[in-house]
Amino acid sequence: MQSNFASIDPSFTCAQTLEAFACTFCNFTTAFKLILHHHIRNLHLVENEATCKTVAKYKCRKCNYATYSVLLWFKHNVRKNLGINEFTNVYRFECTYCAFKTSQKVSLQFHIVNKHTPVDEINWFHCEQCDFKTKLKASLKRHIKIKHTVTDESEWFFCDLCNYKSQQERYLKRHKMYNHSKNISWYGCKECTFQTKHPSHLKTHILRRHTGPEAALWLTCEHCSYHTKVKKDMAKHVKVTHTQDGAKKSTQEIEWFECDLCDYKGKRKDNLILHKKMQHSDNSVQRLSCKNCPFKTASEAALKKHIARRHLSGKLLHECPHCFYTTRFRVYLTQHVIRQHTDAENIEWFKCGHCDYKGKLKGDLMRHVRKAHENAKMFSCDLCEYKSKRKDNIKRHKVRRHFTKNQV
Numbered sequence: 258m259q260s261n262f263a264s265i266d267p268s269f270t271c272a273q274t275l276e277a278f279a280c281t282f283c284n285f286t287t288a289f290k291l292i293l294h295h296h297i298r299n300l301h302l303v304e305n306e307a308t309c310k311t312v313a314k315y316k317c318r319k320c321n322y323a324t325y326s327v328l329l330w331f332k333h334n335v336r337k338n339l340g341i342n343e344f345t346n347v348y349r350f351e352c353t354y355c356a357f358k359t360s361q362k363v364s365l366q367f368h369i370v371n372k373h374t375p376v377d378e379i380n381w382f383h384c385e386q387c388d389f390k391t392k393l394k395a396s397l398k399r400h401i402k403i404k405h406t407v408t409d410e411s412e413w414f415f416c417d418l419c420n421y422k423s424q425q426e427r428y429l430k431r432h433k434m435y436n437h438s439k440n441i442s443w444y445g446c447k448e449c450t451f452q453t454k455h456p457s458h459l460k461t462h463i464l465r466r467h468t469g470p471e472a473a474l475w476l477t478c479e480h481c482s483y484h485t486k487v488k489k490d491m492a493k494h495v496k497v498t499h500t501q502d503g504a505k506k507s508t509q510e511i512e513w514f515e516c517d518l519c520d521y522k523g524k525r526k527d528n529l530i531l532h533k534k535m536q537h538s539d540n541s542v543q544r545l546s547c548k549n550c551p552f553k554t555a556s557e558a559a560l561k562k563h564i565a566r567r568h569l570s571g572k573l574l575h576e577c578p579h580c581f582y583t584t585r586f587r588v589y590l591t592q593h594v595i596r597q598h599t600d601a602e603n604i605e606w607f608k609c610g611h612c613d614y615k616g617k618l619k620g621d622l623m624r625h626v627r628k629a630h631e632n633a634k635m636f637s638c639d640l641c642e643y644k645s646k647r648k649d650n651i652k653r654h655k656v657r658r659h660f661t662k663n664q665v
Contacts, residue, residue: 295326320440355474367393372474399425461487481605493525531556562586592618 277286278293282301287293315330316323324330350365351358354373359365370379370392382397383390386405391397402424414429415422418437423429435441435454444459445452448467453459464473464486473486478494485491514529515522518537523529534555544553545560549568554560565585575590576583579598584590595604595617606615607622611630616622627646635644636651640659645651 356472357474461489 277288278290279286280293280296280301282297285293285296287296315327317330317333322330322333324333350360350362352365352368352373354369357365357368357372359368374392379392381390381392382394384397384400384405386401389397389400389404391400406424413422413424414426416429416432416437418433421429421432421436423432441454443452443454444456446459446462446467448463451459451462451466453462468486475484475486476488476491477484478491480495483491483494485494513522514526516529516532516537518533521529521532521536523532544555545557546553547560547563547568549564552560552563552567554563575585575587577590577593577598579594582590582593582597584593599617604617606617607619608615609622609625609630611626614622614625614629616625624647635646636648637644638651638654638659640655643651643654643658645654
């Protein structure tokens, strides 16, 4: 395979390959001497007085962190003890085509390949087992390992503190750091009270909430007019809405994520995780409480929606530019404009794979499929004989028929 980052003169040729460095304790080999030393120290070095003294030279004074590498020790002190937020604005590498900046050279290289390299100049990496292709060799390796490696043949890494497992060791380390470490660093937004354990989540939050339209690097869908500031939002949009040729996905073509404890299924893995957390977790799961009433939920989005719907007063935030419709939720305004003010020829219709039905919104199609083509589970009211195929109808029924205004 060729690399998109190769900078060697194409006229240069060499008949010999680099001699590999071999471990004297096992079959491990590598082209880099530094990696061999790191391998031996981590796996084969016996803890004796000499090695303890070596480790002691690079110990953190504020925690139990220890390392053989002075570089890793220095990075730890900067990131963990001096505050990572003080260094987030130090960007040494800038893109010559746009306003993109980064603190890592490899990130700049990835950015240029992904954003500014013409399609005909890219060395595409193709999967031999499916139609997947990517601009990066590492992405192809990750795809093959996740999609085409038999589970029994793959080396699984298990968490010793919960049931989590992963095919990649770095994901296990990240899982343990974010979920089981007591010394985890929190990343706070300078514009609001938002906090997160993940630096990538902070970047996404800033893009969504605090980056203006003029300063954002907008991503536009190749198949429709959808555009977004966040790359993973675009990936979700394409996966849910479009096939590879730009057509709408039928019900059978969608990759569903199914719950192993009930009949729930969804198109997004994060929704399945949230479902299992809210519906099948024990009482030890952390519940978020409303400060204004007894309402509790495991979903931060559900809490925000509850507060906006029940406790915010004053002027509604979003107004329709075509009529007098107002709402506190931007998504409701978007749905309203599509339903009431968008011409039929400009609508991306969601077509049913079983009949001639088509809907203006994805939710309309999903409701149609559940009602007309699936043996949908019936939800029952525990206070009367009312039943419905939709859980939200049960909630609405109980609010209207069985609860007083103070109980809502």
